[in-house]
Amino acid sequence: MSETMILHHYDNSPYAEKVRLMFGLAGMRWQSLLSPPWPPRPNVDPLAGGYRRIPVAQIGADVFCDSALIAQEVARMADNPAIDPSNADESARELMQQAEGEAFFAAIASVPPVRLLGTMLKTFGPFGMVRFIKDRTALLKGGSTKPPGAANAGAILQSLFDALDARLQTAQWVAGAQPSVADLAAYHPLWLHVNCSRGPLKAGRTVQEWFERVEAIGHGTRDEIAQADAFGAARESEPRAVPDSEADAPVAVGGRVHVAPVDYGVVPVTGTLAAVTVDRIIVARDTEAFGTVHVHFPRAGYSIAPA
Structure with missing residues (x-):
């Protein structure tokens, strides 16, 4: 290469x-x-x-x-x-869209506000936290994305857990026997959720085990x-x-x-x-x-x- x-x-x-x-x-x-x-x-x-x-x-x-x-x-x-998303089959693409659409923002909105603010304070410091919040608020202005409210975020995230659980009943990976970009697309909103909440992934065993398998892929x-x-x-x-x-x-x-x-x-x-x-x-x-x-x-x- x-x-x-x-x-x-x-x-x-x-x-x-x-x-x-x-x-x-x-x-x-x-x-x-x-x-x-x-x-x-x-x-x-x-x-x-x-x-x-x-x-x-x-x-x-x-x-x-x-x-x-x-x-x-x-x-x-x-x-x-x-690794090329264009090679994913239709059902895998649907799950990728679900994960990177509403579920991505639900991964943040479902974290209790006090815990989320604590994570940002720990990560960025007081000044950085304020700057980060202002920047991410401005990031959404003018676009088509409308993040879900906190009241709906938990149900949206659970819907992703359910979709993953259904696919993983018959295979170790989202697209079948081997890992693919579909696993990475579904994983990273949950990685964000875990990092923001500073706690374990509160999903069923099948999804938790898959989450650990994706994490073990590493970064090259x-x-x-x-x-x-x-x-x-x-x-x-x-x-x-x-x-x-x-x-x-x-x-x-x-x-x-x-x-x-x-x-x-x-x-x-x-x-x-x-x-x-x-x-x-x-x-x-x-x-x-x-x-x-x-x-x-x-x-x-x-x-x-x-x-």
């Missing part, structure tokens, strides 16, 4: 945990660059052009936003199709690097060749565009549209520090509009 993936992340990020487990499932060696939990992120912003969410992956002068797209890149690098081989190393990788590389674009792309290739998530963190990245396919948007950003950088987004869940 000649390529090296850099992950811009922070240790308490649930979506970063999902990606770190992908590295474990792939048996990959990867480079870790720790990022602040909230913007500004000096290691990410110059590369990704203000993309709001975390984690972000980098291979040279190519930057990958959204864990679904990062999963495709890990699957390609490791030659492991089970992690090498810490400095911001200068990541910036050097971008500066010393050229973006890889882009795929052919759709003939009926919503915006002409070569035009200036804004690309942003539609659910939350709806801060746009602006650049020149380099390619748009059925499942990917690639924006070229010309920078003084690195030259041309290509920023990749999934097509699903992202808007694209003329700048």
Whole structure:
């Protein structure tokens, strides 16, 4: 494997945990660059052009936003199709959507407020806790995501437990005999819940045992690097060749565009549209520090509009 993936992340990020487990499932060696939990992120912003969410992956002068797209890149690098979400069967995809939709926010909302505040205080300190709450409140503004209230959160989380329990009655893993990205997608909201509540997962034995199996996958081989190393990788590389674009792309290739998530963190990245396919948007950003950088987004869940 000649390529090296850099992950811009922070240790308490649930979506970063999902990606770190992908590295474990792939048996990959990867480079870790720790990022602040909230913007500004000096290691990410110059590369990704203000993309709001975390984690972000980098291979040279190519930057990958959204864990679904990062999963495709890990699957390609490791030659492991089970990590690519597009290869999941319909029922596994439904469970993934359930886990990363309402259940993700229910994993937080179902934690008693005093316990949740205590966790944030312990993790970030008093000033950091206030900053984190303000930032995450702003993160949801303007998007389509509406988190559930505390009164419904427990039932939503239990629904995920029930769905997992039903699937795990006949197999050790969500998609069958082998672990896949479906397990990681279902696991990381529960990992978040456990971390926020600072207690064991209150699920049945079948789900608890599965949770422990996923945790045991590990994170592969992690090498810490400095911001200068990541910036050097971008500066010393050229973006890889882009795929052919759709003939009926919503915006002409070569035009200036804004690309942003539609659910939350709806801060746009602006650049020149380099390619748009059925499942990917690639924006070229010309920078003084690195030259041309290509920023990749999934097509699903992202808007694209003329700048």
